[in-house]
Amino acid sequence: MHHFQILRQIKECSKFQLPIQGKKLHAHVVKSGLDLHGPLYPNTLVDMYGKCGHLKDAVQLFDEMPSRDLASWASIFTAHNQANLPKHTLILFSGMTSSDGLQPDHFIFASLVKACASLNALKPGLQLHAQFVVSPFSDDDVVKSSLVDFYAKCGLPDIASRVFDSIVSKNVVSWTSLVYGYARMGKKSEALELLRDMPLKNLHSWTALISGFVQGGHCVDSFKLFNELRRGGVDIEEPFVLSSLIVGSATLAMLELGKQVHRLVIGLGYESSSYVSNTLIDMYAKCSDILAAEKIFSNMKNRDIVSWTSIIIGMAQHGRAVEALSLYDEMTLTGLKPNEVTFTGLMYACSHVGLVDKGRRLFKSMVVDYGLKPSLQHYTCLVDLYSRSGHLEEAENVLNSMPFKPDEAAWAALLSACSQAGKNKTGVRIANHLLQLGPEDPSTCILMSNIYARAAMWDSVSTVRKLMLTLESKKKPGYSCVDLGKENEVFYAGETTHPMKNEIFGLLKELDAEMRKRGYVPDTSLVLHDMEQQEKERQLFWHSERLAVAYGLLKSAPGTSIRILKNLRVCGDCHTVLKFISSIVSREIVVRDANRFHHFKDGVCSCRDFW
């Protein structure tokens, strides 16, 4: 074989992702001693390994190269970008200028800017832009296009637009980058206008707009656009856009909508895409249908770390911690390595069933066995674990020795434990830390106020109560949305204008009487204003989740579960009430609040009263 033929074949391997054949050709080159003839083989081979996802081989070859030119560096950068290691791309770049003394060309600039874009690394990106402008390559449209994408991803659509204007021959790639930037920042009309004006658009462009809307939280708009895309008869030849829509359904917590997208996935034949299945697992879990999530998971042929992590977190959030932990055991048996996200789910699971030793071992295993660096969130989970199980000293030790500044959640976990264990002295110390930090969660304030009251520190009590009043005025209005399949109904606290107000009120009153017979005592400690007990109880009575439950009971088919989405956390009293109601009416009530899921059934909640 002539060497140009071999080169062509290696390139074919990169194009069609055939690493095994590529490896054979590599062996052939080595055996024939051909790599001595020119610099093209190593570069082409590095490129091939990178594009086939064999980063290790690419790096090894790169390291063994006697001399490296700009193309070698460009290939190794692409390999790292593609392996989702953009950070390494930037680290390697400093070696390129320092050890090899090379200056970046347009290929290098484009790869580096892409790395900055996926990292959201504004500062290095700005530096590269400055370097690019004064370089001999400053006219290159591809680099400019990568800069448009970079500014779009960094949330700077106006700068993106200025760079876009400087592109001499704009193509579908540069247009799409800008569309994405506008969509993400909620610049709806600009994004739509741009899409309309595009001389050439493809599925890629539509997907950029739709996913941009989802990521910017404008999920309803993303569905509107998708309908437009369908009406326009665009062929959905790849499932990217479907993943975005599934994320959109999950964000909106609209189960029926998610199911509709799922049916479309099946109809278009994308059930086997692991990206799609992974988003479906998460969507069903977030829409409270954990059984459907399990079903997707168990039907998957090739489960990756995201699939396992999604189902583990789903289980943990739905209060099924034991299953979450045994899924982890099953996962490790298959040889898959957990990552930081997996451990977040596992620690969460442990702390919610009080498995202290297990949680401690997992935390250690994360560092020792897998070389992962725990984040603040992991430490907070650890503090939570120790606090809840009464290991107060250990909890405080973690707080004081962890390599992060503890946040409100971490301090509050310990404070709550102090309060329960009657450790007033420690409690006061923790509360003082919190006061300095400026707590933003009303339930943290309640804890602090109680601790100070027990220590007879009335000045501090009054400081905290003042703080609570300012928090109250900044608070988002609470609402609950009950999902009745075809329709959703939103209720705000104290709402008195609903057409079915009388029926709702009547039902709640009936339930209230029955609950009191069964021993319910309203907990008004969270109602702030100075008013009579009766008035406080009346306030609780009109909390949005109760209105939503009553409406759900009136409108839904007997025996079905009632699904409610709440934008804030469920208050302690409503939590008690929902437990009572679930047993009085023998119905399952599933509430997704700002933090987690609560499955109320037969008078108990899956969260075991801790949330």
Added chain:
DNA sequence: CTAGGGTTAG
């Protein structure tokens, strides 16, 4: 030989 746009878990 080498570069730029759209998808997943906290």
